[in-house]
Amino acid sequence: MATLIEDVLAEAERSGLGGLRSIHVEKQLEVQLDLGNLTALDTNPLNLGPFRQDPEEFLRSLARDNTQLLVNAVWQLPSERLHESIVAKLPQPCTPIPREKALPKPRPPTRWEEFAKLKGIQKKKKSNLAWDKEKKEWRRRWGYKRANDETKQWVIEVPEMADPNEDQFTKRVTAKKERVAKNELNRLRNIARAQKSKVPGMGLAPTDQPSKTELSKAIHVAKTSTASVGKFQDKLPKEKEQRSAGKKRKFQPLIGDFSAERLKQLELLKIMSSKKPKLDLTKAVNRQLREDEQEQATKRKKMLPKGRKGGKNNRNRGNGQDRKSAMKQRGKRK
Structure with a gap:
């Protein structure tokens, strides 16, 4: 056994993994562990000297020490052996983690489930295979080539x-x-x-004379109500589409696409950490142009004479009256 350990250590040194660190880690402040969520919170101050020299190596060493403390705490929990592996019994989590989506509501029972519960009927699981008396072999109970298929009988x-x-x-x-x-x-x-x-x-509302909306x-x-949700159903002549049938709301999956979730969280942190607000140049330019137009309009109103507050229309009316008086004077002269 001792020779085996020496061989492992020698192999680790040759591969560049020499100097294995101890499992005992000392911290100035105790690390807060949440074994239910398998998380560790380190509140110790950072050593700025090693961090400035090599940040990646310092963070890697810090993560290794905190992980070692978490693993040591997990090994102290009660455990049991299942299928040639040791399983630890985790306690209840201490840190509440918020959910992005609400908890799914339980499905209401069907009429048969309510009737079975009332009568005390328990569901018995049947096997997928059944004995076929004619073929003398085990076949599927349902579906294609099922056992004891009545539709294959040539005489009834x-x-x-x-x-x-x-x-x-x-x-x-x-x-x-x-x-x-x-x-x-x-x-x-x-x-x-x-x-x-x-x-x-039965497809129609229970009324004596259903209206057009009820029929549609x-x-x-x-x-x-089909399996394809009406995708392959033919339309009636002069049939209009249902107005109330809008697009379904799409939700992101809870698990699976971790890269998209990481980018979303990074963008949110970037917005929160930025001190200067995000500037929309197009919106700012349009707002400045509207303010300039309003100022020019107020200046034009102030420059108009008191008797001509109406602007263009009043000037046109004044020109029409002057033309009429000029025509009258020409008629008198003639």
């Missing part, structure tokens, strides 16, 4: 009380379409109950 027995001339294949297809339509209607009702909005039950709303709901 006519019930005793049924009409012998009735097509049982068509009856089975019609019954399946009705079941699918019923499930879709229940799905839309659950969505309406969750959003606390009134949606027409029912058509819009019927089209957007």
Whole structure:
């Protein structure tokens, strides 16, 4: 064992990682640790001498010491072994971290979930495979090539009380379409109950004479109830687009794009740290031009005589009166 440790140390020295530092770190002020969030807050003053000589090396050494203190505190917590690995039980976090978005609201229960809770019905998980009696093999319970597929039967027995001339294949297809339509209607009702909005039950509002807006709303709901949200539905002749159907609000993902989040936070810090406000040259020039125009307009009003406050229109009127008097004098002379 001792030879193995010596070999590891020798290899570290050859690779440039010699001089391994101790796990014991001494600080003037105790570092505040939040083990619930795995964070450390160091309030010790910086040593400006080494920082000015080599800032990167100083910050790297400081981060290493604080991380070592955090790791030492984690190893002191109660731990257990799971799947050949040691897992520590973290305590509750001490530092409240604000959320960018509100907590998601719990989904309201459906009618079947409420009925099952009232009757005490518990959901039993079924396996995805079922035994096919005809093929003598395990197949999927639902979907393509499922086990015991009734639609693949080439003959159907006519019930005793049924009409012998009735097509049982068509009856089975019609019954399946009705079941699918019923499930879709229940799905839309659950969505309406969750959003606390009134949606027409069968595509039309329950009124004797529905108005034009109610009919257009029912058509819009019927089209957007498909899996593609009405993207591939054909339009009716002279059909107008729904005005209330605006663009959906887009939110940034909570996790995933860390580079965009980092740039956003850096821009926010840059704005907060800048002492001078951001100057919009176009806005400032337009504002100065408006002020100059207002000053020139006030100067023109002051320079006008007292009897001509109306400006251009009054001058035109005065010129018209002078012309009329001149015409009268010419007529007298003649």
